Amino acid sequence: MPAEQKPEIASVWTRPRRQREQLSREQIVAEAVRLLDADGIEALSMRKLGTRLDAGATSLYRHVANKDELIELVVDEVYGELTVPTAAGPEEWRDAAARSAYSLRAMILRHPWVASVLGQVGLVHLGPNVTKMSERMAAVYRTAGFRQAETELALSTVISYVIGMATSEAAYLSLIARSGRTEREFAETLRGDGASEGDGASEGDGGGAGDTRTEDPAKVREETFDYGLQRVLDGLRARLDSTAP
The missing domain is CATH 1.10.357.10 (Tetracycline Repressor, domain 2)
Known part of the structure; x- marks a missing residue:
């Protein structure tokens, strides 16, 4: 009897991209980032995102299986903004x-x-x-x-x-x-007021550049x-x- 094979864990990164779709993964991710930047993580839902894209949630599920996969995609997207220099020595x-x-x-x-x-x-x-x-x-x-x-x-x-x-x-x-x-x-x-009445400077600075105000x-x-x-x-x-x- 052949050894029991463990099922592979599905990943958004191995999901085949659908060709000639009206809505692309890139569009979904870009709009999700805009939604998150404006309203925060609590506001993210497949339905709300679909509304912003003028598409039904079903259209989104052709590209991502659930909200967790969408979060993986948006985090990876913003990580691409990082600048990491090399150290030669x-x-x-x-x-x-x-x-x-x-x-x-x-x-x-x-x-x-x-x-x-x-x-x-x-x-x-x-x-x-x-x-x-x-x-x-x-x-x-x-x-x-x-x-x-x-x-x-x-x-x-x-x-x-x-x-x-x-x-x-x-x-x-x-x-x-x-x-x-x-x-x-x-x-x-x-x-x-930042200081007592009549005192125009912060403590000990004489009113110069050290004034916290x-x-x-x-x-x-x-x-x-x-x-x-x-x-x-x-x-x-x-x-x-x-x-x-």
């Missing part, structure tokens, strides 16, 4: 790692919904963009000199920091957008993100030094 790894982290942060801020679904994607199947970008990022840490067993751990540490910070930023920016104010106006509202909130967010990122990279640099032969 160990001395270049830190700059390449930082630039990759900034690119991931920018992508999450453009698509705030993605952070909440990153952990749900790729457990069984990885799309081409996710696979390519993940390998490029891992290559940076291998070039740095991390041992094989530590490469993934080092990369995961940086990615976890980026996702955590960017998710917090995205939530803050969404709150501002709902308020109808600019980021600077919103920051002023949170500060209140004159700071660019976007610049402050970026500086805060960079401070934490550099400290994470400091730790990884120290780890490399401690394990150097």
Whole structure:
């Protein structure tokens, strides 16, 4: 008796593309990304997406079996926006790692919904963009000199920091957008008067450039993100030094 064959797990990436369809997979994915950017992950449904495309849900199911497959596709789509530079040698790894982290942060801020679904994607199947970008990022840490067993751990540490910070930023920016104010106006509202009556300067700065009311909130967010990122990279640099032969 032949050995029992295990059924293959279906994957959206192995599903044959239908030719000469009025609606293409690319159109479905692009519209799904626009829907998610506008309304968030809770708003995504096959029926709502079909309405936006002026097509019935049945038309969508010819390309994707369910919402989970659609999420795999849209995550892979936005991963294609990442810029991951190569590191020619160990001395270049830190700059390449930082630039990759900034690119991931920018992508999450453009698509705030993605952070909440990153952990749900790729457990069984990885799309081409996710696979390519993940390998490029891992290559940076291998070039740095991390041992094989530590490469993934080092990369995961940086990615976890980026996702955590960017998710917090995205939530803050969404709150501002709902308020109808600019980021600077919103920051002023949170500060209140910013100083005691009659005191035109923040504490200890004499009213100069250090006055928090004159700071660019976007610049402050970026500086805060960079401070934490550099400290994470400091730790990884120290780890490399401690394990150097």
